[in-house]
Amino acid sequence: MKIISRIIPVVMLLAILSSCGFDNFDAPTSTLVGKVTYNGSPLNVRGTGEAIRLQLFQDGFDKRDAIELFVGQDGAFSAKLFDGQYKMVTRDGNGPWVNSRDTTIVNVKGTTEVSLDVTPYFLISGENISVSGSTMNASFTVNQIVSTAGIDRAMLILSKTQFADDVNNIFRQDFSDVSAGSVSLSADISGNNDVANAKALYGRVGVYAKGADQAIYSPVVKLK
């Protein structure tokens, strides 16, 4: 009798300890890192608000939910995953590039690097952004990549953090009559107290292609 009363707590303790792990899984340990590129060079896009996403699918499961990858403003993305084969696509209609949605097969094992090549409508190069007094000046080259694409609008953007895009900013002005080639724009920023009081200032330019849901940007330039 005495032995039994000693055994029972031991058994219970064992049950409690060993029961952990039955319905728990280890967290994924492999890492997928990559960049959205055109001809090997990463694209500058909007990196806030989960605006640009890629989707990963894995075959052979009940659920069809995608694993969402959020693209940063330098075109980089990363995810913690289990080892295995994944299918990567861009999200439908999302991004400043041609909506092709071709599948890229990704074999994740340990740390895996991948680059997703897309065809942007436009690219921005040679940006020169400055603020002098109450004017913001920007000159840059809009390179037409897709010959049929048209420019909907160009944007001059100022931000007080290094995250600068069409939503995350303290100043934005849109210009609708812009065509590809070398562009020079200036905007009046007088009367904008946020800009006047900003301790740090970052500038960026962006171009929306007609019909695209996101803009392509220049790299972020530190102004102050």
Next chain:
Amino acid sequence: MKKNYIFLAFTAFLLTAITSCSGFLDQDPDKIMTDDQIFSDAVMIKSVLANYYGRIDGKEWGMNINNGDQIYNQSVIDDVAKFDGGPDQRSTFEDDRFRTYDYTYIRNINEFLRGLRATTVLTDAEKRPLEGEARFLRAWAYFNMCRAMGGMPIVGDEVFEYESGMDITTLQKPRATEAEMYDYIISECSAIAELLPVDKQTNSARANKWTAKMLEARASLYAASLANYNNKMSNPVKTAGGEVGISADKAQSYYTKALAAAEEVIRSGVYTLQDAKPDNKARNFYEATSVKENNTEVIWARDYKYPGQTVEFTKINIPRSHAEDIDNSAYGPTLNLVEEFELIDAATPGQRQKFVTEENGTYKFYESASAPFAERDPRLWGSVIYPGAEFKGAEVVLQTGQLVKENGQWVTVVGDLDSKDDNGNLLTSFNGPKESNEQYINKSGFYFRKYMDETGLASTRGRGSEMWWPRFRISEAYMIAAESSFELGNGRAAEFINAVRARAGVKPLATVTFENIVHECRVEFAFEDHRFWDMKRWRLADKVWNGNNNDEQARHRRLWPYRVVAPGDPNDGKWVFVEDFLFMSPNARYFQMKNYYNFLNMDWINANPNMVKNPYQ
């Protein structure tokens, strides 16, 4: 001895076992009814139908005035801002905002139709209007789904049954195309119209023939403008299978249907544009939308009645100075909406006109707080309480501060709420407006009037308001007729839009442009859950709500009144106004391309792989 006990216990048990069959536990549930119980009783049938009317005002069914959640829905667009507490960081639109998806509701209605058609307690003549009402509500549910997500599975009258072992794939219906969905709603409505009564219903709470016709007209107009404006975008929103997107060649026939249905309602004469007070157009417009007695305007409304069925709108939004309980000033209109109301003697009628706040390098001085507003479209008074306007017989004082002269320069002085200066002049009024993170303060300079209940105790927590929520008004029939006439180019657009404008008390339009129609809908139907859907179907939403914080259309703005206190100055006692972005809404409204259609919930797709995802999903 032991044996005796056992025998006794056994006998006792046997006795209990036998007598317990008296059935005192064996009662029929009083909350779960069988089909037989319901459909053998005419009163029960009616109360089941009433349940369906009550189930369509949840927050996913669009804007409403029912409770805090639904009133917050008003502030997701550009007409209304939140005053309650600190700033609302809202900018983008959720993927499930106003996403109606209620197949439980549709199934329940189909069960009801099955029972109704089989019952013998009602004559066929009595069944017809009930069937019409149930089918109308079902069409309304499909319409709400369609405007949010495009084509969804149409299940008809079928009540699906599942038994274990059955092939589940037979129940997995694919999505209908968007055009099929609108066609179904339109054909249902025109069939239902023949079943329903033609007379007005008490407080317009139940559907009649004209309600069905209005839904037919509205659905046709939505389908027509999708076919028209979606295809004019540089990258039309559509799916390969047509679940989203209607081909452009269908626009003409949809516009024709919309015009025909709207004209039928107008010509019936059952409802008329309410114009009972020709000498007080402002009051008249308020009564046309917000007073039930002698109303000739409202065709279908969610009615409320105390006790039991009341709304919070009046309670949470009443001006602080008029509050009857703790709550007040939770939301209010923005300047974006208020300046849309044109001047009565506008040089170019039918468009937005900004307020003049500066002139000759200084402030523009107005004779009274209400002066810049009183010269505008009378519908402004009927929709919005502006500074100096009257509510329930007492003035609503809105004063941010004073404009005083210091060393020959005008400067503004602001105090605490309900504060006075040294000479006893009011500095800042009890209502505000004021920049603050606290609640119960006006922040834009405007309060609601439309749907604000003037009944005593309507703003108390204990009672609540009986204000209705109109879903269709006769003026919508005129606006649908005007818009479809404009698109069809039949030359009759001015006739319809000017009927609405004449009732409102503004100048008629000689020619009608698309911008005139957008403008008219915005001022006529302010806070009535039209604008969000209008902007979507016109494909204007992504252009106007562009997320640019420097854009004065995309971001909420305010207009604050200051009283001039400068004894000896000719402007002493006058009023000036200062316009600015609204502190409570630091971010501009940002409607992205993906927001034209809600995303489908992945649970639905996992359960039914035949459902196609929406664009951008």
